[in-house]
Amino acid sequence: MKTILLIEDDRALRENTAELLELSNYNVLTAPNGKVGIATAKENSPDVIICDIMMPEVDGYGVLKELSANELTKNIPFIFLSAITEHKSVRKGMDLGADDYLTKPFEEEDLISAIESRLAKAKLLQQISTKKKEASRNSEEIGNLHQLKNYFDDNGEIIKVTEGDAIYEEGARSTSVYLILKGVVKCHTMDQDGKELITSLYHADNFLGFTSLMNDVVYPESATALEYVELASVPKEQLHQIVAENHIIPLELMSLLSDNISDIKHQLLQMAYSSVRKKTAQTLLQFAQIMNKDASECIKISRADLASVAGIATESLIRTLSSFKKEGLIEIEGRNIRVKELMALKYIT
Secondary structure, three states, rough: OEEEEEEOOOOHHHHHHHHHHHHHOEEEEEEEEEHHHHHHHHOOOOOOEEEOOOOOOOOOHHHHHHHHHHOOOOOEEEEEOOOOOOOHHHHHHOOOOOEEEEEOOOOHHHHHHHHHHHHHHHHHHHHHHHHHHHHHHHHHHOOOHHHHHHHHHHHEEEEEOOOOOEEEEEOOOOOOEHHHHHHOOEEEEEEEOOOEEEEEEEOOOOOOOOOOOOOOOOOOEEEOOOOOEEEEEHHHHHHHHHHOOOHHHHHHHHHHHHHHHHHHHHHHHHHHHHHHHHHHHHHHHHHHOOOOOOOEEEEOHHHHHHHHHHHHHHHHHHHHHHHHOOOOOEEEEOOEEEEOOOHHOOOOO
């Protein structure tokens, strides 16, 4: 039950208003003047204060000024209830920090509505303040990339994506960053001829969508699940605050992005200058590593995806896979490929 402090020097009005509030399921404290009202507020910390203006001892303006200067009472919603209707008086009360101003005589509905709206606003502000404190406390505990990943795991929105479904599309507005918890994701784009080009592969414990910390950018490529995928998503605004408050994390992120760029350059060089056999062998090994498969496990991947990463035509890849099968380097069962001679594939030129 919420507590209302009613400060009113008119006894009859004070008792009638108190009864009205009690019937509306509020606990009511009363004070006959401003001096008593200040003491009662400091002692009891009510949820809302309703105060007359023209009173002996200390008037309503003095009550508001005194309570606004006190750390324990400065955030209590304050409503003036006065017979003074002049605009100048109303403006003075609001300028001093009052939350509302009702004039006598008042309607019961207006008073209850004013109280309910002030209580709702106070609750909302309290929730916002609590969330900010929690976010600040959490961000202070994040000192490196490993702890940032733990933050994603503990606080991120969990998203589940089935094989073949998009996580985000090229050209869409980038508002979140993801941590892959399970599965493998391909990032891809289209060349001028409409042919898909896989630009990178990501697996569990990799960040995804780190194009920029700004919200006014779009994704330069699409991201699609190669198998069942689980991700933890954190809004960029939240991540921006964490990065701003922890100076080590930006350096580690720069190192991570630099490594990603080096990997992409290596892949582009391989696509440009390696033989078809080497491209195919290296791509098989890359998928095996990304998908965390050992020599006894099958790689379940489409020929089109393999060809896209290798940078060769699908027909050329299929012919090369057939050649590898005949040489005993791999086994093929439908879409499944099992590497039999790991070292032999590594040294194909």
